[in-house]
Amino acid sequence: MVVEAELSDDEVDRIFRALADSTRRDIVRRSLAGEASVSELARAYDMSFAAVQKHVAILEGAGLVTKHPRGRERKVRGNPQAIRRAQAMLDAYEQIWRARVDRLDALLADAPE
Amino acid sequence: MVVEAELSDDEVDRIFRALADSTRRDIVRRSLAGEASVSELARAYDMSFAAVQKHVAILEGAGLVTKHPRGRERKVRGNPQAIRRAQAMLDAYEQIWRARVDRLDALLADAPE
DNA sequence: ATAACCTACAACCAAATGGTTGTGGAAGCT
DNA sequence: AGCTTCCACAACCATTTGGTTGTAGGTTAT
Numbered sequence: 001m002v003v004e005a006e007l008s009d010d011e012v013d014r015i016f017r018a019l020a021d022s023t024r025r026d027i028v029r030r031s032l033a034g035e036a037s038v039s040e041l042a043r044a045y046d047m048s049f050a051a052v053q054k055h056v057a058i059l060e061g062a063g064l065v066t067k068h069p070r071g072r073e074r075k076v077r078g079n080p081q082a083i084r085r086a087q088a089m090l091d092a093y094e095q096i097w098r099a100r101v102d103r104l105d106a107l108l109a110d111a112p113e
Numbered sequence: 114m115v116v117e118a119e120l121s122d123d124e125v126d127r128i129f130r131a132l133a134d135s136t137r138r139d140i141v142r143r144s145l146a147g148e149a150s151v152s153e154l155a156r157a158y159d160m161s162f163a164a165v166q167k168h169v170a171i172l173e174g175a176g177l178v179t180k181h182p183r184g185r186e187r188k189v190r191g192n193p194q195a196i197r198r199a200q201a202m203l204d205a206y207e208q209i210w211r212a213r214v215d216r217l218d219a220l221l222a223d224a225p226e
Numbered sequence: 227a228t229a230a231c232c233t234a235c236a237a238c239c240a241a242a243t244g245g246t247t248g249t250g251g252a253a254g255c256t
Numbered sequence: 257a258g259c260t261t262c263c264a265c266a267a268c269c270a271t272t273t274g275g276t277t278g279t280a281g282g283t284t285a286t
Contacts, residue, residue, distance in 0.1 A: 009135040012133075012135070012138070013133050013134065013135060014133075015133075016129045016130070016132040016133035017129070017130070017133035019129040020126050020127075020128075020129035020130035020133055021126065021273095021274085022122040022125070022126060023274095025125070028206060029206065029209055032206055032209045032210040032213065033209050033210075033212070033213050034213055037232075037233095038232075038233065039231080039232055039233080047274090047275070047276090048275075048276065048277080049232090049233085050233095050234090050235085050275085050276075050277080050278095051274070051275055051276075053233075053234075053235090054273095054274075054275085055274085057234095058273095071232090071283065071284075072231070072232050072233075072282065072283035072284065073231090073232055073233080073283090074232080074233070078206075078210060080206075080207060080210045083203055083206050083207055083210070084207070086203055087200060087203045087204070087207075090196055090199055090200045090203070091200070093141060093142065093145055093191075093193075093196050094193060094196055094197065094200075096142055096145045096146050097145040097146075097191060097193040097196070099146070100145065100146050100147055130243095134243095134244085136244095150262075150263095151262075151263065152261080152262055152263080160244090160245070160246090161245075161246065161247080162262090162263085163245085163246075163247080163248095163263095163264090163265090164244070164245055164246075166263070166264075166265095167243095167244075167245085168244090170264095171243095184253065184254075184262090185252065185253035185254065185261070185262050185263075186253090186261090186262055186263080187262080187263070
């Protein structure tokens with residue numbers, strides 16, 4: 001059974017904020033496709049190693065990515081669970097909208113002229 | 114036929130950034146559940162009218178919400194399409210992960226010892 | 227042992243964020 | 257007309273963000 005972790009506002013903030021940057025989204029894509037070390041990632045972007053390191057740290061803080069020491073490098077691995085939790089949030093919003101549409105439909109059905 | 118709007122990085126940035134604030138997420142929820150004027154929304158939060166107005170403007174800039182003049186007020190309406198576009202983004206990430214898992218499975222099948 | 231590489235972290239800086247107050251215009255009410 | 261309500265926008269301020277460089281520690285290779 002899937003544990004439906006109650007997300008605090010702060011956690012949701014971090015997830016969406018982490019996704020609100022194209023470099024970070026690209027890091028997520030790469031690390032979901034397969035493990036990559038921080039420096040491998042850094043070589044892919046036109047910015048300093050430290051900058052990429054910070055992006056990875058932000059993603060890690062949001063739970064979108066985990067780091068795993070392998071020798072002298074840290075392998076970055078995407079976390080599909082975090083993605084699914086974000087999806088669950090958006091699903092909830094769509095349900096709210098759907099519920100509203102249903103209410104309006106019911107109203108029209110009750111007063112059909 | 115559904116128009117699969119190609120989202121620019123900037124647009125995706127705006128959508129996730131807009132969702133990375135609990136006040137704004139709450140505004141989205143309310144405006145998906147039903148239209149509300151800016152001042153109605155403002156009364157719900159412990160901050161100035163102008164602050165709420167800015168949040169609505171950010172949501173509008175991200176396409177998560179639309180404003181509709183009704184007399185002297187502007188009715189704020191949630192836009193489920195924008196939500197779905199964000200969902201599509203997250204779906205794409207999950208597909209990437211799934212593809213990786215499939216690749217690994219295939220590898221194991223090919224070299225079964 | 228020395229050199230090269232990978233990572234972490236601090237200090238710094240410009241720009242963006244999230245809030246405030248104040249001003250002003252347009253719409254509705256008495 | 258005059259007052260009130262709703263909204264937009266500018267100016268300002270503190271904090272956060274996203275980048276930089278520099279320093280230092282741990283790991284691998286020569």
